Amino acid sequence: MSLLEVRDLHTSFFTDAGEVPAVNGVSFTLERGKVLGIVGESGSGKSVTAYSIMQILADTGKIVGGSIKLDGQELVGAGEKVMRTVRGNKISIIFQDPMTSLNPTYTVGHQLIEAIRLHTNRDQKQAYERAVEMLRLVNVNDPEKRMKQYPHEHSGGMRQRVMIAMALACEPDILIADEPTTALDVTIQAQILELMQSLQKELGMAIIMITHDLGVVAQLCDEIIVMYAGGICEQGTADEIFYNPRHEYTKGLMRSIPSVDNDGEKLQPITGTPIDLLNLPAGCPFAPRCDSAMKICIREKCASVRINDDHAAACWVNVKDGFNEAYDPDGTDNGEEV
Amino acid sequence: MAEQEKTPLVDIRHLKKYFNISTGMFSSKPLKAVDDVSFTIKKGETLGLVGESGCGKTTVGRTILQLYKPTGGEIIYDGKPVRTAKDLAAFRTKATMVFQDPYSSLNPRMTVADIIAEPLDVHNLCKTKEERRERVLQLMDYVGLNSEHASRYAHEFSGGQRQRIGIARSLAVNPEFIVCDEPVSALDVSIQAQVINMFDELQDKLGLTYLFIAHDLLVVRHISDRIAVMYLGKMVELAEARDIYDHPLHPYSKSLISSVPVPDPKVARANQRIVLKGDIPSPLNAPSGCPFRTRCQYATDACAQSMPEFKEVKPGHFVACHRTEEIN
Ligand SMILES: Nc1ncnc2c1ncn2[C@@H]1O[C@H](COP(=O)(O)OP(=O)(O)OP(=O)(O)O)[C@@H](O)[C@H]1O
Ligand SMILES: Nc1ncnc2c1ncn2[C@@H]1O[C@H](COP(=O)(O)OP(=O)(O)O)[C@@H](O)[C@H]1O
Ligand code: SF4
Numbered sequence: 194m195s196l197l198e199v200r201d202l203h204t205s206f207f208t209d210a211g212e213v214p215a216v217n218g219v220s221f222t223l224e225r226g227k228v229l230g231i232v233g234e235s236g237s238g239k240s241v242t243a244y245s246i247m248q249i250l251a252d253t254g255k256i257v258g259g260s261i262k263l264d265g266q267e268l269v270g271a272g273e274k275v276m277r278t279v280r281g282n283k284i285s286i287i288f289q290d291p292m293t294s295l296n297p298t299y300t301v302g303h304q305l306i307e308a309i310r311l312h313t314n315r316d317q318k319q320a321y322e323r324a325v326e327m328l329r330l331v332n333v334n335d336p337e338k339r340m341k342q343y344p345h346e347h348s349g350g351m352r353q354r355v356m357i358a359m360a361l362a363c364e365p366d367i368l369i370a371d372e373p374t375t376a377l378d379v380t381i382q383a384q385i386l387e388l389m390q391s392l393q394k395e396l397g398m399a400i401i402m403i404t405h406d407l408g409v410v411a412q413l414c415d416e417i418i419v420m421y422a423g424g425i426c427e428q429g430t431a432d433e434i435f436y437n438p439r440h441e442y443t444k445g446l447m448r449s450i451p452s453v454d455n456d457g458e459k460l461q462p463i464t465g466t467p468i469d470l471l472n473l474p475a476g477c478p479f480a481p482r483c484d485s486a487m488k489i490c491i492r493e494k495c496a497s498v499r500i501n502d503d504h505a506a507a508c509w510v511n512v513k514d515g516f517n518e519a520y521d522p523d524g525t526d527n528g529e530e531v
Numbered sequence: 532m533a534e535q536e537k538t539p540l541v542d543i544r545h546l547k548k549y550f551n552i553s554t555g556m557f558s559s560k561p562l563k564a565v566d567d568v569s570f571t572i573k574k575g576e577t578l579g580l581v582g583e584s585g586c587g588k589t590t591v592g593r594t595i596l597q598l599y600k601p602t603g604g605e606i607i608y609d610g611k612p613v614r615t616a617k618d619l620a621a622f623r624t625k626a627t628m629v630f631q632d633p634y635s636s637l638n639p640r641m642t643v644a645d646i647i648a649e650p651l652d653v654h655n656l657c658k659t660k661e662e663r664r665e666r667v668l669q670l671m672d673y674v675g676l677n678s679e680h681a682s683r684y685a686h687e688f689s690g691g692q693r694q695r696i697g698i699a700r701s702l703a704v705n706p707e708f709i710v711c712d713e714p715v716s717a718l719d720v721s722i723q724a725q726v727i728n729m730f731d732e733l734q735d736k737l738g739l740t741y742l743f744i745a746h747d748l749l750v751v752r753h754i755s756d757r758i759a760v761m762y763l764g765k766m767v768e769l770a771e772a773r774d775i776y777d778h779p780l781h782p783y784s785k786s787l788i789s790s791v792p793v794p795d796p797k798v799a800r801a802n803q804r805i806v807l808k809g810d811i812p813s814p815l816n817a818p819s820g821c822p823f824r825t826r827c828q829y830a831t832d833a834c835a836q837s838m839p840e841f842k843e844v845k846p847g848h849f850v851a852c853h854r855t856e857e858i859n
């Protein structure tokens with residue numbers, strides 16, 4: 194049994210302008226101790242996928258279909274009581290801007306101790322010791338002094354480390370990191386990424402790393418999901434996604450980033466404008482921007498097909514090239530025709 | 532060509548910008564946002580300016596254009612110092628700025644045409660309504676905006692399109708030199724590439740000279756001929772883009788460049804990152820001597836004593852470090 198199994202997840206927001214299908218049909222599996230990266234442009238549904246797993250959506254948002262199983266236990270429809278034991282204990286999340294999740298009016302120590310006491314049955318003194326230990330673990334110098342300080346007295350990098358300490362205090366099985374370093378400078382980002390990598394190895398937890406930075410996923414992730422318009426266009430091992438991209442969007446993304454390889458050449462941008470979820474096209478959501486689009490791409494959405502053991506993509510070009518085995522994230526019943 | 536080598540278009544000498552920060556009811560302290568920075572930019576060249584947030588990049592750009600009054604130093608444009616109000620007025624028709632945030636830098640109540648034409652109106656550059664309209668359409672064409680967009684409002688556009696509007700506006704005065712302050716940082720990668728290419732094409736077409744400020748080193752490396760690295764208000768290294776990226780000499784640049792996440796898993800896994808200890812000091816309490824010494828693994832007593840000189844150690848390669856020879 195996998196640690197986390199997400200099947201055909203659908204999440205919508207019900208707004209004045211209509212139903213916004215922010216996540217439509219996301220399926221993936223996360224194994225213990227693995228690092229999974231989710232990439233995609235702004236608005237592609239990365240955060241909403243994460244918030245659906247945690248069930249911390251805005252009031253207008255709702256999971257409208259699918260299944261999320263943690264250690265075999267169904268979470269969709271499980272109710273707030275169950276979710277409260279999941280959040281913080283089994284799955285923790287850290288956000289892009291640690292200031293929004295730290296309370297400016299309490300000391301860092303107070304907030305850490307609160308979080309630890311909420312999720313474990315440690316008393317005040319034990320929780321204090323655990324908090325100091327966690328701060329030390331995330332390389333905060335002089336943790337006793339830092340405990341007495343307020344969040345604004347800490348730099349951005351320091352606050353993000355406090356957030357990581359808080360998220361890890363209860364030894365979750367899964368850490369979801371939603372753009373944890375986007376607001377940080379590269380040298381500070383390097384510190385935080387190195388920290389996450391070493392903690393992941395030490396504690397053996399799984400990480401879901403959400404980012405738009407392909408460099409960050411290349412450095413950190415075992416597996417990668419590429420999202421577009423609320424769906425997964427491609428998923429596979431990091432090497433497969435980078436060296437053998439099979440969806441036209443992923444290919445475009447790789448061509449559009451400056452790298453040592455395209456030095457001195459023109460970048461090849463993806464043309465057109467990002468998708469409007471309120472007006473999703475009938476076929477492949479990327480078709481309006483795709484240079485390789487065929488007639489079928491405009492008519493019909495492509496299901497995810499298996500490229501090899503480590504790779505699946507939802508792009509008609511592969512079907513044309515003879516890949517037509519439906520992708521099954523469990524890998525149990527192979528051979529189904531599309 | 533040889534002539535241009537001799538007189539750079541932009542020649543910045545010992546530029547300083549201090550802000551007075553009040554530290555109590557009757558006391559204040561100078562914040563040295565830019566402290567003795569010198570560099571030149573040739574005509575048609577792109578100089579990239581990188582460094583961590585708060586190191587003074589924006590302040591350099593704004594002080595060159597004298598949106599901030601310089602605390603010291605000299606700005607020499609096309610061989611002539613910009614000193615008097617008259618010099619400045621002339622300079623402002625040749626040099627402009629593109630801002631980072633395409634969301635907040637445009638007035639939401641103005642149409643695209645009026646936003647782009649505003650500098651034309653301010654400097655009285657068009658004699659007739661017709662001329663103004665033609666010029667606006669030409670500018671929109673330069674940046675790849677559809678003429679139908681002219682009467683729409685900025686808030687109706689995506690980030691990439693808004694950045695194009697901002698750039699069209701900057702081009703209105705027919706500038707020779709543009710300070711681009713993080714012009715693609717707020718954009719998604721796929722849109723970023725469109726805007727970067729546009730900067731390239733405009734440079735070829737109009738012979739523009741750029742000071743290109745950004746914190747994304749891969750973007751800066753792609754677009755720049757030379758790159759300057761700043762740390763805490765000081766310039767620590769300056770060289771050809773490839774030279775600095777492949778062989779950084781200053782300890783800070785070494786760490787900065789090794790920290791860039793490379794979008795290639797095999798390279799990224801093999802990469803030996805030089806992870807710095809500690810945080811950037813506050814510019815209000817900058818260390819004595821070399822500003823980097825509190826995080827530098829090579830620092831010695833001498834580094835605390837005096838600020839290293841910004842020296843040319845190889846042709847065209849400048850470094851400010853006491854120990855350049857020993858550590859490289
Ligand atoms: N509270 C909300 N109400 C209505 N729509 C929402 C809400 N939150 C998100 N959405 C919509 O859902 C879609 C997916 O948003 P999401 O936040 O998951 O994007 P993302 O991939 O995380 O993007 P980014 O890289 O910008 O963080 C977007 O179209 C967004 O506008
Ligand atoms: N108008 C201002 N008043 C006071 N301090 C300022 C002002 N503008 C910038 N600073 C300070 O000057 C330093 C350099 O800032 P800035 O040039 O914006 O850095 P960067 O663009 O490299 O992020 C920072 O410490 C910043 O807080
Ligand atoms: S001058 Fe000293 S402290 Fe500064 S970078 Fe060089 S070795 Fe490091």
Ligand SMILES: [Mg+2]
Binds near residue numbers: 371
């Ligand atoms: Mg998000």
Ligand SMILES: [Mg+2]
Binds near residue numbers: 588589590
């Ligand atoms: Mg700035």
